[in-house]
Amino acid sequence: MTILFYELVGRDTSRPFSPHCWKIAMALAHKGLDRSSLPTRFLDVPRVEGGISKTVPVIRDGDRVVADSFAIGLYLDEAYPERPTLFAGDGGKAMARFIERWSQLTVHPYVTTAALLDIHAMQDDENAAYFRSSREQRFGKPLEAVTAARDAGLASFRAALEPLRSMLGYQPFIGGASPLYADYIVFGALQWARITSPYRLLDDSDIVAQWFERCLDLYDGLGRTVEAAAAAQGFGNRQ
Amino acid sequence: MTILFYELVGRDTSRPFSPHCWKIAMALAHKGLDRSSLPTRFLDVPRVEGGISKTVPVIRDGDRVVADSFAIGLYLDEAYPERPTLFAGDGGKAMARFIERWSQLTVHPYVTTAALLDIHAMQDDENAAYFRSSREQRFGKPLEAVTAARDAGLASFRAALEPLRSMLGYQPFIGGASPLYADYIVFGALQWARITSPYRLLDDSDIVAQWFERCLDLYDGLGRTVEAAAAAQGFGNRQ
Numbered sequence: 001m002t003i004l005f006y007e008l009v010g011r012d013t014s015r016p017f018s019p020h021c022w023k024i025a026m027a028l029a030h031k032g033l034d035r036s037s038l039p040t041r042f043l044d045v046p047r048v049e050g051g052i053s054k055t056v057p058v059i060r061d062g063d064r065v066v067a068d069s070f071a072i073g074l075y076l077d078e079a080y081p082e083r084p085t086l087f088a089g090d091g092g093k094a095m096a097r098f099i100e101r102w103s104q105l106t107v108h109p110y111v112t113t114a115a116l117l118d119i120h121a122m123q124d125d126e127n128a129a130y131f132r133s134s135r136e137q138r139f140g141k142p143l144e145a146v147t148a149a150r151d152a153g154l155a156s157f158r159a160a161l162e163p164l165r166s167m168l169g170y171q172p173f174i175g176g177a178s179p180l181y182a183d184y185i186v187f188g189a190l191q192w193a194r195i196t197s198p199y200r201l202l203d204d205s206d207i208v209a210q211w212f213e214r215c216l217d218l219y220d221g222l223g224r225t226v227e228a229a230a231a232a233q234g235f236g237n238r239q
Numbered sequence: 240m241t242i243l244f245y246e247l248v249g250r251d252t253s254r255p256f257s258p259h260c261w262k263i264a265m266a267l268a269h270k271g272l273d274r275s276s277l278p279t280r281f282l283d284v285p286r287v288e289g290g291i292s293k294t295v296p297v298i299r300d301g302d303r304v305v306a307d308s309f310a311i312g313l314y315l316d317e318a319y320p321e322r323p324t325l326f327a328g329d330g331g332k333a334m335a336r337f338i339e340r341w342s343q344l345t346v347h348p349y350v351t352t353a354a355l356l357d358i359h360a361m362q363d364d365e366n367a368a369y370f371r372s373s374r375e376q377r378f379g380k381p382l383e384a385v386t387a388a389r390d391a392g393l394a395s396f397r398a399a400l401e402p403l404r405s406m407l408g409y410q411p412f413i414g415g416a417s418p419l420y421a422d423y424i425v426f427g428a429l430q431w432a433r434i435t436s437p438y439r440l441l442d443d444s445d446i447v448a449q450w451f452e453r454c455l456d457l458y459d460g461l462g463r464t465v466e467a468a469a470a471a472q473g474f475g476n477r478q
Contacts, residue, residue, distance in 0.1 A: 089328015094415030096330070099337060101409075102402040163341040170340075176333030 003028060004060040005035040006048045010122030013039035015226050017122065019108070019192035020069040022223070024057040026184035027073050029219035031083045042127045069188075070100055073181045086181035096182040099174060102163075107189040110157040114150040115197035116143050118229065122196060150199060157201070161208050168207045172214065179218060187215040191223055198230040242267060243299040244274040245287045249361030252278035254465050256361065258347065258431035259308040261462070263296040265423035266312050268458035270322045281366045308427075309339055312420045325420035335421045338413060341402075346428040349396040353389040354436035355382050357468065361435060389438060396440070400447050407446045411453065418457060426454040430462055437469040 005028065008018035016025070016039065028035045040048060040056050048058050053067035059075075066075045074093065077086045087093040120131050120143055132143055139146050164186065167174065174182040190212050193201050202209040216223040244267065247257035255264070255278065267274045279287060279295050287297050292306035298314075305314045313332065316325045326332040359370050359382055371382055378385050403425065406413065413421040429451050432440050441448040455462040 085330070087328075088330030088333070089326075090415060091324070091327030091331015091419055091421075092329070092334055094327070094331070094410060094419070095334035095338060095413060095421055097409050098402060098406045098413055098421075099334060101405040102341065105401050105405060162344050163337060166340040166344060167337045170336050171333060174334060174337055176329060180330055180333070182330075182334055182337075 001062060002034045002036045004038055006038045006040045006056045006058040008045075008056050009039040009041060010119075010127065011124045012122070015122070015195060015232075017119070017192055017195045017226075018056065019111070019188035020055065021057045022188035022191045023069045023181070023184045024059065024072050025222065026187060026215075026218070027076055027086055027181055029222050030086060030179070030181075030184070031076050031080050033076070033080065033083070042123070042130055070097070073184075077181075088175065088180055092175070092180060092182070096180070096185065099182045100185050103186045103189050106160050107186060110150075110153055110160075111189055111193045111201070113146055113153055114199045114201065115147075115193055117147045118197035118199070154201075158203075158206070161206075164211075165206070165208050168211050172211070179215065183215060187212065187223070191216075194228045194230075195226050196229055198228075200230070240301060241273045241275045243277055245277045245279045245295045245297040247284075247295050248278040248280060249358075249366065250363045251361070254361070254434060254471075256358070256431055256434040256465075257295065258350070258427035259294065260296045261427035261430045262308045262420070262423045263298065263311050264461065265426060265454075265457070266315055266325055266420055268461050269325060269418070269420075269423070270315050270319050272315070272319065272322070281362070281369055309336070312423075316420075327414065327419055331414070331419060331421070335419070335424065338421045339424050342425045342428050345399050346425060349389075349392055349399075350428055350432045350440070352385055352392055353438045353440065354386075354432055356386045357436035357438070393440075397442075397445070403450075404445070404447050407450050411450070418454065422454060426451065426462070430455075433467045433469075434465050435468055437467075439469070 005024065007016045007021035007025065009016050016022070016037070025035070045054065045056055048056060049060065049065045052058060052065055055067070057069055057072060058065065058067045059072055061075075061079065064075070064079070066072045073086050073096075087096060116135065120128055123131050135146075136142055164174075171177065173179040174186065190201065193199070202212070244263065246255045246260035246264065248255050255261070255276070264274070284293065284295055287295060288299060288304045291297060291304055294306070296308055296311060297304065297306045298311055300314075300318065303314070303318075305311045312325050312335075326335060355374065359367055362370050374385075375381055403413070410416065412418040413425065429440065432438070441451070
């Protein structure tokens with residue numbers, strides 16, 4: 001059975017960029033489940049499956065519609081227990097929530113800072129206007145003023161990844177010897193940055209960058225099927 | 240079978256204070272295993288089990304000697320699989336390592352800052368001299384200068400707990416509905432602070448403080464068998 005997968009795109013429907021949608025793209029590949037992508041722009045979200053959610057990803061699996069990336073991950077493991085597990089036990093389910101909160105509160109704010117203007121630039125006119133208005137209301141300042149802080153914040157962002165960096169000295173994936181949903185949580189955040197912005201978050205020599213490359217290699221290079229913004233735009237910042 | 244448990248103490252052998260030893264005290268109780276505590280001062284560690292480790296905890300379980308708190312946790316689960324699990328699956332084992340690294344890099348440095356002088360004050364003369372010398376070499380400054388930074392660092396320490404705080408909005412323990420070794424990892428760090436120093440790390444209204452109290456209640460209040468330094472010394476800082 002093919003799972004319908006509503007995922008966020010901008011003007012170019014071939015460049016899905018949402019961190020939360022990338023978690024699910026990887027999770028579906030991990031489970032070996034076929035998906036049919038339904039490219040969804042910001043302003044399309046209220047019409048997804050009758051407005052079931054304010055955000056995507058949303059999936060439809062036959063009669064079942066599930067919203068919220070973490071809930072989708074849990075659903076996939078429960079619905080397809082005979083396929084490779086995303087959590088590897090109840091402990092993994094519980095602790096993946098900690099990692100999700102860590103990623104959301106540590107990685108996401110800085111990626112937002114670094115990529116906000118680039119994400120805006122990926123939208124068509126109507127969605128760009130919505131994005132600017134909603135985000136400027138959220139941040140209380142122009143998009144340009146948010147992104148202006150990215151150089152000043154880079155070193156402390158990199159330092160904040162130290163728990164992940166240190167853990168990678170013990171094992172190749174957050175999931176241990178092989179990746180689990182917890183890896184896709186953090187991968188999604190860095191893939192969001194990779195696809196939306198040429199701004200360089202990590203040094204190549206960083207063990208975190210090497211783990212990210214390993215994640216890009218998974219499932220026949222699924223993550224690489226969308227070219228990096230740096231390559232797509234032909235330039236990058238110099239660190 | 241009773242497990243021999245080498246745990247760190249100061250002058251008062253009834254007040255074990257090491258964060259890593261508290262992880263194992265909780266883990267042994269979780270597994271329902273009897274322990275025989277062998278109070279160990281800093282300068283006794285090189286003589287523990289023929290100098291097997293530079294640190295405690297160390298356990299002896301019959302013929303098996305295991306050092307390093309995480310390794311002991313893994314050993315206990317493997318050796319006693321019929322008793323309540325500490326990790327709840329391979330995912331839990333892997334992700335507990337992330338939480339261990341997060342706690343070590345986020346919670347431990349600030350507790351060290353806050354409690355360093357108080358830990359020094361708990362030692363007998365010989366161990367106090369060792370502690371001062373080794374820690375001043377590590378920090379490159381007097382103990383007093385380290386602890387002088389605690390007021391200035393308190394707000395950012397509390398902010399750094401946000402992933403744990405946010406996760407506790409989803410579930411009562413890091414382990415989910417009930418505690419796992421990952422809970423004892425972070426509990427150990429806060430219990431270390433509680434036993435060594437009257438300095439108040441958390442507001443009572445903080446959901447993290449409430450989780451810590453739940454951990455103190457576990458196993459007939461095992462964590463409360465050692466009185467808080469604040470109560471023991473009859474004073475506390477005012478926030």
